[in-house]
Amino acid sequence: MRKPLLMAAAIAAALAGGIAAPGTAGAASSPGPSFTFALLGDTPYGEAQEAAFPALVDDVDADRDVRLVLHAGDVKSGSTSCDDAHLTATAKLYRTFDDPFVLTPGDNDWTDCHRAAAGGFLPTERLEAVRRIFYPVPGRTIGGRAMKVETQAADPRHRDYVENVRFTEKGVVFATVHVVGSSNGLAPWSELPGGDLPEPRTAEYEARKAAALDWIDAAFDAARRTDAPGVLLMLQAEPVQAAGFTEIRERIVERARAYGKPVMLVHGDEHVQEAEPGYAGVPNLTRLETFGDTASQWLRVTVEPKSPQVFSWEQRTVPAR
Numbered sequence: 013m014r015k016p017l018l019m020a021a022a023i024a025a026a027l028a029g030g031i032a033a034p035g036t037a038g039a040a041s042s043p044g045p046s047f048t049f050a051l052l053g054d055t056p057y058g059e060a061q062e063a064a065f066p067a068l069v070d071d072v073d074a075d076r077d078v079r080l081v082l083h084a085g086d087v088k089s090g091s092t093s094c095d096d097a098h099l100t101a102t103a104k105l106y107r108t109f110d111d112p113f114v115l116t117p118g119d120n121d122w123t124d125c126h127r128a129a130a131g132g133f134l135p136t137e138r139l140e141a142v143r144r145i146f147y148p149v150p151g152r153t154i155g156g157r158a159m160k161v162e163t164q165a166a167d168p169r170h171r172d173y174v175e176n177v178r179f180t181e182k183g184v185v186f187a188t189v190h191v192v193g194s195s196n197g198l199a200p201w202s203e204l205p206g207g208d209l210p211e212p213r214t215a216e217y218e219a220r221k222a223a224a225l226d227w228i229d230a231a232f233d234a235a236r237r238t239d240a241p242g243v244l245l246m247l248q249a250e251p252v253q254a255a256g257f258t259e260i261r262e263r264i265v266e267r268a269r270a271y272g273k274p275v276m277l278v279h280g281d282e283h284v285q286e287a288e289p290g291y292a293g294v295p296n297l298t299r300l301e302t303f304g305d306t307a308s309q310w311l312r313v314t315v316e317p318k319s320p321q322v323f324s325w326e327q328r329t330v331p332a333r
Contacts, residue, residue, distance in 0.1 A: 045318060047182040048077040050111075051311040051325070053084035053248075053280025054118070054304030056102065058092065061307040064330075065105050068307045071330045073110045075312065080181070081109050081155065084280035084302050085118030085192065085248030087146075094125035094138050099145045106146075106154055113155030114186075117142050117175055118248040118281065119193035126201035134209075135201055136216055147174040164230075170223040178231055182317045184242045187231035189224050189260075191247040193281045196221070196256030217256070225263050232267040242274040242315070242322035249281045250299065261292065268297040274322040280304050285311070285327065300325065 050072045056062045072078055087102045088094070099121075106113045122142050125133040146154065151166070153159045164176035178187040197217045200208040228245065235243045251261035268275040275297045283304030291299040300323075303309040313325040 045182075046314055046316040047079060047184075048075070048312060048314045049080040049082055049181075050075070050078050051082050051084070051278065051300075051302045051313050053302040054086040054283055055083075055307050056087075056105065057089040057305050061305075062102075062105070064307040066108070067330050067333055068310065069105070069108050071328070072310065077314075078111060078312070080111050080159070081106075081113045082186075082246055082278070083113065083115045084246055084278060085116050086120045086280060086304070087115070087118065088120055089305075090120045090124050090127065091129040094122070094130045094133050094141075096141055096145070099141060103145050103154065107156065110156040112153040112157055112159035114153050114159075114161070114177065114188060114246075115146055115175075116188040116246050116248055117146075117190060117192065119197070123192055123194050123197040123199070123201075126204045128203050132203060132205055134204065135197075136212060139216075143172070143174055150174045151177075153177075164223060164227050167226075170226065173220075173223045173227070176223060176227045178227075178234065180234075180238070180240070182315050183238065183240050184244060184315050184317055184322065185231055185235040185238070185240045186244045186246070187227060188246045189227050189231075190220055191224055191249055191251060191257070191260055193249040195254065196249065196260070198256040221259060224260055228260070228263050228267060232271055235271065235273075240273070241317040242276070243268075243271065244276040244278060244315075244323070246278040248279060250277075250279050250301070265292045265294055265297070269294045272296060274298070276300055276323045278302065285309070287325075298323070303327075 056065045122138040123135045125135050125138040151161060151163045153161060161177040161179045164170045164173040175190050176188055201213055202208050231243060251257040273296060277299045280302050282301060285303045286301050288299040291297045302311050308330045310328050311325050312328050315323060
C-alpha cells in the first residue's frame with residue numbers, strides 16, 4: 013500500500029498536467045455541457061459496511077447531477093466467503109442504485125477465492141460465477157436504469173470477457189479493463205485443498221492479458237475515430253512495474269502518450285484515496301484511486317469535455333444517520 017501523495021504536490025502537478033485537482037466543484041446535470049458520476053471501490057467489506065451501504069446508495073442517488081455509478085472492483089473482503097449467496101446479495105445491493113452501475117471485477121471476487129477463509133474455491137470457477145451474477149445480460153449494465161454498453165464478448169476472440177465494456181458520455185470514451193491485484197492473478201492458488209494449479213492459473217492470466225491489451229487498444233482507437241476529448245480506463249489494480257502488469261502498463265503509457273489529450277486511469281485495491289498526475293511520466297495521464305474498505309465515502313467525478321482538464325473530482329462523505 014503506497015503512502016498518500018502530498019496534497020500540495022498533487023495540486024501543483026495536476027494544474028501543470030491539465031487535470032483538475034481534488035476539491036474542484038462539480039457542474040451541471042447531464043443534459044448540459046458536463047456529466048457527473050460516482051466512483052466507488054472495495055466495498056462493501058463485511059457486515060457493518062453491508063448494513064451501511066443503503067445510506068451510501070441514498071447519498072449518491074440524492075445527488076441530482078450523478079448519472080452513473082462506477083465501482084473499481086472488490087465487492088467483498090478477501091476473508092469473506094466467495095459463495096454464490098454472498099455474491100448474489102451484494103449484486104442485489106448494487107441494483108438499488110437509481111442509475112446504471114458499472115463494475116470491473118477485483119481479486120477478492122474470484123482469484124483470491126482459493127483462500128481457506130474465502131471458502132477454498134477454484135478461482136476460475138468463481139470467475140464464471142462473477143460473470144453470471146454481475147453481468148447477467150452481456151452489453152447491459154445492472155443498476156436501477158440499465159444502460160447499453162459495448163462488450164468485448166462480442167469479439168469471437170474474447171467471447172468470455174463480458175466484464176470488459178466500453179461506452180461514451182459527453183464524447184469521452186469510458187472503458188473497463190479486467191486487471192486485478194494479487195499480481196494480476198499470477199499469485200499462486202496456494203490454499204486450494206490440493207495445492208496450486210500453475211497451468212490453468214497461467215493460462216487464465218495469459219488469455220485475460222491478451223483481452224486487456226486488445227481492449228485498451230480498442231478504447232484509444234475509438235477515441236481517435238471520434239476525436240474524443242478524453243479517455244477514462246477503469247481497472248481494479250494499479251498496473252505497477254511488477255510481474256503481471258508490465259505489458260498492460262506499457263500499453264496504457266504508450267497509447268496515452270500518443271493520444272495527447274487527458275486520460276484518467278481509475279483503480280482501487282490499495283484502500284488509499286489519492287491522485288497522481290503525470291503518471292508514469294506522461295503529462296496527460298492521471299491515476300485516480302478511489303476510497304476503499306468503507307461505505308461512508310465516495311468520489312464525485314465530473315467530466316467537462318470543453319474544459320482543458322476534462323476531468324475533476326471531489327471527495328464526498330455520507331452523512332451520519
